Amino acid sequence: MIKRYYTVHKFGGSSVANAERFVEVKKILTGTKEVIVVSATKGTTSKLQLLMDNARDGLAWQEELAALEKSHQIIIESLLPDNKRGDLLQVIGHDFATIANVFNTVSQIGNYSTDIQDFILGYGEQWSAQILTAYLALSTNTLYLDATKVLYSYKKDGVVCIDWERSEAALINYFQDKKFDQLVVTGFIASTPEGKRTTLGRNGSDFSGAIFAKLFHAIELIIWTDVDGIYTAHPAKVKNAFCIDTLSYKEALELAYFGASVLHPMTIAPAQDDNIPIYIKDSYNPAAPGTYISHTSTKSEHGIKGLTYVDDIALINIEGAGMAGVSGSAARIFQIMQQCNISVILISQASSEHSLCIAIANKFAAKAIEALNTNLQFEIETGQINKVTADTTCAILAAVGDGMIGSPGVAGKFFDTLAKANINIRAIAQGSSERNISAVIDSKDINKALQAAHASFYLADQPIAIGLIGPGGIGAALLNQIAAARDSVKAKNKVDLCLRGIMSSKKMILAENALDGDWKTNFEENATEADLDKFIEHLLSDDIPHAVIIDCTASNELSKQYLSFFNKGINIITPNKHANAGDLDYYRQIMAASHKKGCHYLYEATVCAGLPVISTLQDLVKTGDEVVTIEGVVSGTLSFIFNELGKGRIFSDVVREARELGYTEPDPREDLSGQDVARKLVCLARESGYSVSLSDIQVTNLVPEALRSCSIDEFLTRLPEFDGTIMEMAAKAKANNEKVCYAGKIHEDGKITVAIQSVAESHPLARLNGTDNILIFQTSRYNSSRPMVIQGPGAGAEVTAAGVFADLLRLTSYLY
Numbered sequence: 001m002i003k004r005y006y007t008v009h010k011f012g013g014s015s016v017a018n019a020e021r022f023v024e025v026k027k028i029l030t031g032t033k034e035v036i037v038v039s040a041t042k043g044t045t046s047k048l049q050l051l052m053d054n055a056r057d058g059l060a061w062q063e064e065l066a067a068l069e070k071s072h073q074i075i076i077e078s079l080l081p082d083n084k085r086g087d088l089l090q091v092i093g094h095d096f097a098t099i100a101n102v103f104n105t106v107s108q109i110g111n112y113s114t115d116i117q118d119f120i121l122g123y124g125e126q127w128s129a130q131i132l133t134a135y136l137a138l139s140t141n142t143l144y145l146d147a148t149k150v151l152y153s154y155k156k157d158g159v160v161c162i163d164w165e166r167s168e169a170a171l172i173n174y175f176q177d178k179k180f181d182q183l184v185v186t187g188f189i190a191s192t193p194e195g196k197r198t199t200l201g202r203n204g205s206d207f208s209g210a211i212f213a214k215l216f217h218a219i220e221l222i223i224w225t226d227v228d229g230i231y232t233a234h235p236a237k238v239k240n241a242f243c244i245d246t247l248s249y250k251e252a253l254e255l256a257y258f259g260a261s262v263l264h265p266m267t268i269a270p271a272q273d274d275n276i277p278i279y280i281k282d283s284y285n286p287a288a289p290g291t292y293i294s295h296t297s298t299k300s301e302h303g304i305k306g307l308t309y310v311d312d313i314a315l316i317n318i319e320g321a322g323m324a325g326v327s328g329s330a331a332r333i334f335q336i337m338q339q340c341n342i343s344v345i346l347i348s349q350a351s352s353e354h355s356l357c358i359a360i361a362n363k364f365a366a367k368a369i370e371a372l373n374t375n376l377q378f379e380i381e382t383g384q385i386n387k388v389t390a391d392t393t394c395a396i397l398a399a400v401g402d403g404m405i406g407s408p409g410v411a412g413k414f415f416d417t418l419a420k421a422n423i424n425i426r427a428i429a430q431g432s433s434e435r436n437i438s439a440v441i442d443s444k445d446i447n448k449a450l451q452a453a454h455a456s457f458y459l460a461d462q463p464i465a466i467g468l469i470g471p472g473g474i475g476a477a478l479l480n481q482i483a484a485a486r487d488s489v490k491a492k493n494k495v496d497l498c499l500r501g502i503m504s505s506k507k508m509i510l511a512e513n514a515l516d517g518d519w520k521t522n523f524e525e526n527a528t529e530a531d532l533d534k535f536i537e538h539l540l541s542d543d544i545p546h547a548v549i550i551d552c553t554a555s556n557e558l559s560k561q562y563l564s565f566f567n568k569g570i571n572i573i574t575p576n577k578h579a580n581a582g583d584l585d586y587y588r589q590i591m592a593a594s595h596k597k598g599c600h601y602l603y604e605a606t607v608c609a610g611l612p613v614i615s616t617l618q619d620l621v622k623t624g625d626e627v628v629t630i631e632g633v634v635s636g637t638l639s640f641i642f643n644e645l646g647k648g649r650i651f652s653d654v655v656r657e658a659r660e661l662g663y664t665e666p667d668p669r670e671d672l673s674g675q676d677v678a679r680k681l682v683c684l685a686r687e688s689g690y691s692v693s694l695s696d697i698q699v700t701n702l703v704p705e706a707l708r709s710c711s712i713d714e715f716l717t718r719l720p721e722f723d724g725t726i727m728e729m730a731a732k733a734k735a736n737n738e739k740v741c742y743a744g745k746i747h748e749d750g751k752i753t754v755a756i757q758s759v760a761e762s763h764p765l766a767r768l769n770g771t772d773n774i775l776i777f778q779t780s781r782y783n784s785s786r787p788m789v790i791q792g793p794g795a796g797a798e799v800t801a802a803g804v805f806a807d808l809l810r811l812t813s814y815l816y
């Protein structure tokens with residue numbers, strides 16, 4: 001049994017960026033039984049590299065090298081009292097003089113070897129470690145260890161390996177006669193078997209931390225960095241990403257491999273070998289729990305632990321009839337890749353063995369293609385294999401978690417989410433470890449894919465980008481309803497309603513979320529000139545996985561854009577009847593486009609406002625019921641007018657009032673002419689499967705001839721001249737205990753009739769109040785003696801907006 005004694009800490013460059021950070025490091029440490037591995041101060045290694053390149057290329061380096069020396073001097077001067085600085089300043093001054101000599105030589109030769117590079121780049125860690133040693137030594141027995149004295153590494157096939165036996169022996173030997181409370185060790189550097197300074201590769205300090213943890217059989221390894229831990233996804237790409245509490249070594253390895261740059265993948269093996277737990281913690285926020293990595297695998301309630309990605313991937317597809325059943329095809333391909341020193345990141349082969357797909361780093365694509373085409377020349381010439389090409393615009397998205405093992409449905413959810421976000425999957429791989437499911441997708445989709453998958457797995461704030469066009473009566477009521485319900489929708493449905501823009505016929509506002517604050521003031525004060533292209537571009541920016549246009553206009557012109565919206569993958573919700581009641585060919589095209597593009601088209605409020613008419617009819621049809629007839633009153637405005645005329649009111653007054661109350665179309669003549677009624681009946685008939693058009697319907701036009709083509713204002717002003725006819729009709733009906741109503745019917749053969757009729761006050765069509773609509777469905781299941789009846793207010797901003805809002809929530813439930 002190993003006696004575990006030390007805690008190994010590793011501080012990255014950001015944790016020792018300046019004197020204040022060194023002070024914080026000291027506060028984090030306990031002062032005893034500690035081995036502290038440090039990186040160079042932030043930016044130092046890259047700076048040394050850059051200046052060495054400058055020297056090679058004949059560019060200036062002197063001034064910046066002096067600045068680098070100065071920055072180290074400043075740290076020393078702020079941390080150490082006068083009498084403790086001298087030695088260190090001298091050592092560092094000497095180092096910089098050596099570097100300057102080397103750079104002079106490099107600039108004369110115009111080149112440098114990897115030995116020189118390793119020699120130069122290793123200085124940064126020596127400076128930071130010596131500074132920290134001197135600073136800690138002010139209060140404890142602190143020793144400095146240059147890792148090159150004990151850590152031996154070598155390279156095998158380009159990979160850095162540790163000579164564990166030699167290193168352990170060297171360490172034991174080195175510490176035979178030394179005692180310390182705290183030991184500060186240089187990260188990143190090691191010694192070659194010949195005893196020369198070398199480096200462990202980019203970000204090698206994490207690896208150093210793990211190596212020393214293993215060499216010291218540490219209690220634990222704590223990697224201090226500048227983020228709270230390992231996140232569920234890259235926080236710069238996914239706003240709602242959060243820190244993962246626990247990971248198994250294997251999960252951490254999967255996440256680290258795919259670029260969770262918080263942790264270097266090579267860090268895991270040494271700790272895992274010796275069963276040393278790793279903490280990833282934030283030196284800027286040491287109280288935060290961080291991420292704990294150990295042997296223990298805990299299932300996540302979310303199904304997966306994290307999402308990760310690699311960009312700049314090329315997908316190479318090798319296919320041909322000659323591959324099937326031929327043993328060794330895959331081996332040959334991998335051999336060719338190995339000869340070119342190209343690492344294969346992902347492999348996928350279908351069981352038909354007809355094709356093999358490999359993903360490699362983009363920068364190797366040309367080399368790989370050339371090697372494959374040359375080496376497979378015989379097979380290509382004889383037609384057994386097709387010429388090999390690469391698609392260089394790919395990225396890999398991976399879902400990682402031990403919890404996927406044996407949990408059916410995780411892969412299904414992953415791919416389903418990507419499909420719903422309209423993301424094309426080019427290749428798929430899941431290892432038999434079931435710990436990682438990877439999908440190769442177009443690199444332009446990576447941000448959207450990350451957001452979609454994250455929202456879907458973490459059930460946290462599934463975002464939808466909303467563009468509202470037409471903030472008039474209905475649009476404004478809808479925005480108010482959304483603003484009021486936004487928080488509860490977020491809490492209950494986990495949906496984040498992101499109002500990305502509002503556009504009227506003249507003005508628009510583009511925002512990250514126009515619901516932050518008062519949308520109306522925002523729109524009034526900050527709107528710019530309306531521009532549909534810019535509006536759409538903004539709606540689709542920010543990689544929110546799903547977008548919807550809510551068209552609250554009465555514009556025929558805008559309805560002509562639906563096809564292009566669907567073609568851009570945008571969902572549509574609308575109370576505007578023009579698309580569904582307009583040109584039959586166009587109607588069919590938009591229905592087909594929405595299916596083809598996987599977009600949703602929801603239009604409940606086009607018929608009878610918020611009453612559940614369209615969804616009910618769709619349910620009847622979907623479940624195999626057959627519509628026999630549909631009849632009723634579908635105009636809220638006309639219902640209101642006849643109800644009020646029945647009370648003896650003046651026609652023109654009532655029309656004006658209906659308009660003011662927001663019941664009428666923007667032009668009330670649309671209602672009075674019967675056009676609005678006809679449109680609704682066409683919508684219903686088409687929904688029932690009939691190919692009908694507006695021109696098939698004979699309507700009764702209640703707009704006086706003389707007022708049919710004037711302006712709306714003139715129409716309203718002159719309407720009183722024509723009050724007589726219609727009021728007489730209403731009075732006559734009343735005298736007969738009847739009521740006038742404007743009703744429509746879709747007959748068994750699909751024919752539509754609209755008629756203004758006088759019916760007994762006891763008739764269902766007459767028993768309507770206010771803006772009530774009524775629809776009577778006779779179907780195979782709901783026969784003539786017991787039809788299905790839907791009745792209630794059929795116009796008005798609040799009820800209509802509620803119907804549109806319900807469509808919006810329905811849409812979000814389809815998306816994730």
Ligand SMILES: NC(=O)C1=CN([C@@H]2O[C@H](COP(=O)(O)OP(=O)(O)OC[C@H]3O[C@@H](n4cnc5c(N)ncnc54)[C@H](O)[C@@H]3O)[C@@H](O)[C@H]2O)C=CC1
Binds near residue numbers: 471475503553
């Ligand atoms: N008022 C009601 O009770 C009901 C209305 N509807 C439908 O709702 C839609 C809106 O009706 P209301 O709000 O009453 O009309 P409204 O006239 O109050 O509002 C229409 C809005 O659309 C904007 N607009 C018009 N053309 C535009 C274009 N090309 N681009 C951008 N913006 C444009 C206008 O600036 C205005 O803000 C209509 O299609 C109507 O048929 C449906 C059911 C009930």
Ligand SMILES: N[C@@H](CC=O)C(=O)O
Binds near residue numbers: 638663676794795796
């Ligand atoms: N103007 C319409 C509104 C609903 O579509 C009506 O009055 O019914």
Ligand code: NA
Binds near residue numbers: 607611614
């Ligand atoms: Na409706």
